[in-house]
Amino acid sequence: MKERLSGNEAIATAMKQINPDVVAAFPITPSTEIPQYFSTFVNNGTVDTEFVPVESEHSAMSACIGAQAAGARAMTATSSNGLSLMWEMVYIASSLRLPMVMTVVNRAVSGPLNIHNDHSDSMGCRDSGWIQLYSETNQEAYDNMLMAHRIAEHPDVKLPVMVCMDGFITSHAIENIELENDEFVKDFVGIYKPEQYLLNHENPIAVGPLDLQSYLFEHKRQQAKAMENAKKVILEVSKDFENRTGRKYEFFEQFMMEDAEVAIVVLNSTAGTTKAVVKNLRSQGLKVGMIKLRVFRPFPANELAQALSHLKAVAILDKSEGLNAAGGPVFTEVTSAMQCNGISNVKTIGYIYGIGGRDVKTSDIESVYTNLLKIKDTDQIGNIYNYLGVRD
Amino acid sequence: MSSLMEIRWHGRGGQGAKTASLLLADAAFNTGKYIQGFPEYGPERMGAPITAFNRISDEPITIHSNIYESDYVVFVYDTLLESVDVTSGLKKEGAIIINTTKSIDELRPLLNGYSGLVCTIDARKISVETIGKYFPNTPMLAAVVKVSKVMDEQTFLTDMVDSFKHKFAKKPEVIDGNIKAIEMALKEVKYYEQ
Numbered sequence: 001m002k003e004r005l006s007g008n009e010a011i012a013t014a015m016k017q018i019n020p021d022v023v024a025a026f027p028i029t030p031s032t033e034i035p036q037y038f039s040t041f042v043n044n045g046t047v048d049t050e051f052v053p054v055e056s057e058h059s060a061m062s063a064c065i066g067a068q069a070a071g072a073r074a075m076t077a078t079s080s081n082g083l084s085l086m087w088e089m090v091y092i093a094s095s096l097r098l099p100m101v102m103t104v105v106n107r108a109v110s111g112p113l114n115i116h117n118d119h120s121d122s123m124g125c126r127d128s129g130w131i132q133l134y135s136e137t138n139q140e141a142y143d144n145m146l147m148a149h150r151i152a153e154h155p156d157v158k159l160p161v162m163v164c165m166d167g168f169i170t171s172h173a174i175e176n177i178e179l180e181n182d183e184f185v186k187d188f189v190g191i192y193k194p195e196q197y198l199l200n201h202e203n204p205i206a207v208g209p210l211d212l213q214s215y216l217f218e219h220k221r222q223q224a225k226a227m228e229n230a231k232k233v234i235l236e237v238s239k240d241f242e243n244r245t246g247r248k249y250e251f252f253e254q255f256m257m258e259d260a261e262v263a264i265v266v267l268n269s270t271a272g273t274t275k276a277v278v279k280n281l282r283s284q285g286l287k288v289g290m291i292k293l294r295v296f297r298p299f300p301a302n303e304l305a306q307a308l309s310h311l312k313a314v315a316i317l318d319k320s321e322g323l324n325a326a327g328g329p330v331f332t333e334v335t336s337a338m339q340c341n342g343i344s345n346v347k348t349i350g351y352i353y354g355i356g357g358r359d360v361k362t363s364d365i366e367s368v369y370t371n372l373l374k375i376k377d378t379d380q381i382g383n384i385y386n387y388l389g390v391r392d
Numbered sequence: 393m394s395s396l397m398e399i400r401w402h403g404r405g406g407q408g409a410k411t412a413s414l415l416l417a418d419a420a421f422n423t424g425k426y427i428q429g430f431p432e433y434g435p436e437r438m439g440a441p442i443t444a445f446n447r448i449s450d451e452p453i454t455i456h457s458n459i460y461e462s463d464y465v466v467f468v469y470d471t472l473l474e475s476v477d478v479t480s481g482l483k484k485e486g487a488i489i490i491n492t493t494k495s496i497d498e499l500r501p502l503l504n505g506y507s508g509l510v511c512t513i514d515a516r517k518i519s520v521e522t523i524g525k526y527f528p529n530t531p532m533l534a535a536v537v538k539v540s541k542v543m544d545e546q547t548f549l550t551d552m553v554d555s556f557k558h559k560f561a562k563k564p565e566v567i568d569g570n571i572k573a574i575e576m577a578l579k580e581v582k583y584y585e586q
Contacts, residue, residue, distance in 0.1 A: 173430035173456075174418075174430065175427065176452075272456045273454065275454045359457050360456075360457055
């Protein structure tokens with residue numbers, strides 16, 4: 001069904017169609033509209049979800065942990081400092097193997113105070129043990145939501161999933177979207193049947209007890225294994241989704257990559273702007289391409305390295321400053337993946353861009369391709385760590 | 393030939409520019425177009441200047457930046473003519489559409505010597521006469537449809553009747569006024585060539 005919705009409306013619609021057992025949330029810009037819209041569905045009886053209007057994000061995540069451990073399907077949404085306040089419980093959720101789903105509407109983490117988009121919030125918890133799916137558009141945010149529970153709840157995975165989209169740019173812009181009907185969503189997402197849960201009196205369990213030198217390492221190893229397993233499950237669920245909707249999802253999208261000589265690796269909404277630039281440069285006969293990362297956790301290291309291996313030069317764009325004096329998080333992981341896969345003949349540079357909502361224009365992206373083409377022609381890499389659109 | 397139409401709206405916080413851009417996106421969507429409608433969020437204060445944008449196309453739109461080259465620039469408040477770069481990125485084949493009671497001679501000095509089409513409409517008068525209160529977005533929406541020809545006027549009117557019936561299901565008394573505002577606005581836009 002064709003609709004026009006903002007990203008937040010798309011997420012709230014997905015949550016309505018999923019009809020989870022529990023939603024606990026605390027409002028924070030720019031994700032506020034998600035629990036706001038969802039609470040109207042609760043109020044008018046469209047969903048039978050238990051909605052918990054908590055007093056903080058720490059409590060939101062705690063309530064989701066309690067609900068999910070009890071055997072319920074739980075969801076929440078947040079942004080920026082809301083995610084920061086959840087921090088302690090974000091790690092608890094993944095290490096207790098509770099397959100909840102959270103939307104992160106990406107926003108700069110303070111300070112100084114800024115309400116606009118960058119990826120410092122979700123990138124900040126890239127090592128928290130959550131699966132992370134990124135979304136270029138309202139459509140991808142909606143589709144990622146429909147796939148999230150299936151991935152999270154799979155018996156080989158049992159990890160929470162974070163669905164990320166750009167604050168304001170995606171969350172507050174009205175765009176076309178294709179929605180699935182309620183029956184499809186109900187059928188596709190399925191019923192949650194946890195193997196073990198607190199309210200199962202026939203098989204009582206303890207959740208989250210003391211775990212010292214003799215076991216924590218093994219539990220972390222199992223968690224890491226679950227993240228590895230998630231790769232196969234993400235592809236299976238995405239394939240099933242594609243077969244039933246026609247919309248294709250993998251670890252990443254390759255745009256005009258086949259004969260590309262230079263390319264940009266990017267995620268979320270800037271990928272769309274980059275596609276427009278790629279098309280324009282292609283019409284001038286330039287062999288440029290783009291890879292849009294959808295799955296950042298688990299990190300598709302080998303697949304990504306292979307996809308980049310035929311290039312002469314690649315630029316990796318980060319919308320968060322790693323502040324490590326050696327490149328943003330996507331850059332360091334992609335370059336590590338290339339190194340580990342023996343790909344040493346592709347010149348690789350990084351850009352930090354769009355921090356704190358700095359608008360990313362087509363001319364900004366063009367300047368990256370111009371630099372890449374220069375690197376290809378001259379074989380001189382120049383600066384490895386670059387900034388796009390900053391005043392120096 | 394690109395079918396992409398790009399529009400920049402200037403208004404004041406809480407007074408309808410964002411809503412007008414979303415209404416335009418809605419109306420264009422209903423005629424089968426690909427659309428984007430989005431505001432540039434700044435400090436959220438009633439009365440502060442805000443900018444909103446529309447992209448409308450026959451093909452999917454992937455660009456997610458603000459708009460830097462507009463086909464049309466719309467001023468929901470003529471007082472903003474003095475504080476923003478009116479013609480920034482405005483194509484000369486486009487137009488400036490202004491809600492104002494001023495004459496073209498009074499406006500010209502504020503328009504950076506723009507050589508293209510200037511259109512004016514008295515949205516206050518239309519709104520007060522039809523809706524009974526000052527809501528400039530309905531007449532401004534009609535003016536933009538009229539000037540940009542983004543869709544057929546009759547199709548637009550029919551679509552807006554449906555949309556108002558849906559939107560104001562609980563306030564049917566305002567439906568007639570809004571439809572009259574659109575009909576009147578479609579007739580009252582004034583065109584000034586250079």
